[in-house]
Amino acid sequence: MKNILFILVVCLMVSVVNAAPNADARQERRQQLVHEYLTRAISSADLNKENEFGDTPVFTAAQNGDVNSILKFGQRAASGSFLLRTGKNGNNVFHVARNAQTFQALARVLRKFYPSDYKIKIRQMMNQRNQQGETPVQAQINYGRADTFRIAFPYTELYEKIMTVKSKMDKGGLVAEVAKTEAAAVLEMSKDFSGRTIAQAARDNASAPGMDKVVAFFNENASYL
Secondary structure: OOOHHHHHHHHHHHHHHHHHHHHHHHHHHHHHHHHHHHHHHHOOOOOOOOOOOOOHHHHHHHHHOHHHHHHHHHHOOOOOOOHHOOOHHOOHHHHHHHHHHHHHHHHHHHHHOOOHHHHHHHHHHHOOOOOOOOOOOHHHHHHHHHHHHHHHHHHHHHHHHHHHHHHHHHHHHHHHHHHHHHHHHHHHEEEEOOOHHHHHHHHOOOOOOOOHHHHHHHHOOOOOO
16 A cells, blocks of 8 residues: 555656646747747738737737837837727737836837827727726736836826815815715726726735735725725
8 A cells, every 4th residue: 555655656746847847848839939929920010910819919919028029019010000909808908918018118109109199099098998897907906917007097087086086085074075976986987897996906916016005005095995
């Protein structure tokens, strides 16, 4: 019996040892395929063609945090329409951006193509909801990516509403009483389709790096969320 157990343990250890290199090899191969796909997209400037996963090149680059490819797309594209597409699950490119640097690169290219109405375009995209009812900022918070919050949130309608209500509440008196009604509307606006507010999402991901600052923002400016 002991010999059988010993053999099983040895087999298990061998499997674990072999699994790590295999996983690393698969990840390396995946990264190579992504790089080749994005390189071909840059060369051909065909930025609206979907890959086998249903993603266009800019969505793939955004998901992988490939800032260099995003900027090259901006140089090669004839227009900015490739940035405005809606992808899988109703996401736009800002929903799936990997980090703050990716957000900034996407915004930079968007500004290049729409210099006169950049604020309108980015505001529209920041307020766009996916099939889960998430705006890009809400999606990023659900991913636990607090680094995008500071950059993206000021572009949203929700941010403006929160700060307007906060200003009125700080004044006190009748103005503050009226603001309580407005706060109820902001509460509803802050929810995704599951009913969870963006502040609740931040609290649920409080262990993520930098999320404590996001939680502190909502505690200070919109405790009713």
